[in-house]
């Protein structure tokens with residue numbers, strides 16, 4: 001049995017969209033646990049380099065690699081760069097995502113496609129590349145009981161419908177069955193695949209929901225635990241799912257949402 005620790009020494013992890021927010025916090029957490037980290041970014045090179053500097057300062061190796069996860073060629077180049085630098089990868093955190101909000105009757109096809117391309121197709125492309133590498137490399141029991149581990153960044157909107165955001169909700173609903181189907185398909189090859197469904201986390205993606213006292217007060221009515229989440233709340237969950245402490249867990253979505261999916265509106269009036 002593996003030791004009861006979160007030690008990720010000798011692991012190589014790749015985190016997409018890691019130049020800010022949840023991805024940056026997750027990359028740092030994996031690095032602090034001893035993993036070498038490939039820090040993917042699309043355009044925020046400075047942010048990615050700052051994350052790499054923090055990981056190196058904590059004693060692990062890090063490499064920033066530019067790639068748009070919605071581009072097949074970019075994703076192939078991203079994984080090739082990781083392999084060339086560090087030999088293989090053991091952990092993928094498919095985190096990159098974005099919003100392009102509009103009322104459904106006003107949503108352009110570009111807005112729809114961009115969100116599906118990044119949030120859903122991007123996760124497929126990254127999962128496919130990681131699984132190919134895990135299968136080609138095979139088990140390394142001295143490093144981990146699992147041949148490979150994938151954490152997909154979903155959202156509470158994989159179950160909560162979201163008016164004004166149909167592209168985003170559809171993409172995360174897609175991630176749910178993408179993750180579960182992949183987990184079913186590859187469990188017998190020692191590959192564990194899970195999702196995290198964050199609730200409201202204080203990052204650039206949802207700044208207008210928390211950066212004024214009025215907006216924050218309105219947001220908090222949706223969160224039974226009474227506070228907004230921080231990127232580190234999600235990073236700690238990703239760390240657990242990426243470690244052997246969660247070795248018997250696959251095909252699961254871990255909600256990290258302060259109770260948002262407990263439907264607090266029903267507490268007194270349901």
Ligand code: NAD
Pocket residue numbers: 016017018019020021022023040041042043044067068069070095096097098118122153154155156197198199200201202203204205206
């Ligand atoms: P964020 O905007 O700080 O992070 C998103 C990251 O993805 C950014 O670094 C961005 O550059 C990157 N990205 C966007 N498009 C990309 C592309 N094509 N290729 C590569 N990288 C790309 O916001 P965040 O909140 O940290 O979001 C991270 C993930 O968490 C997303 O998948 C988001 O949907 C999910 N999420 C966030 C919340 C929240 O409340 N913040 C809640 C639920 C789910």
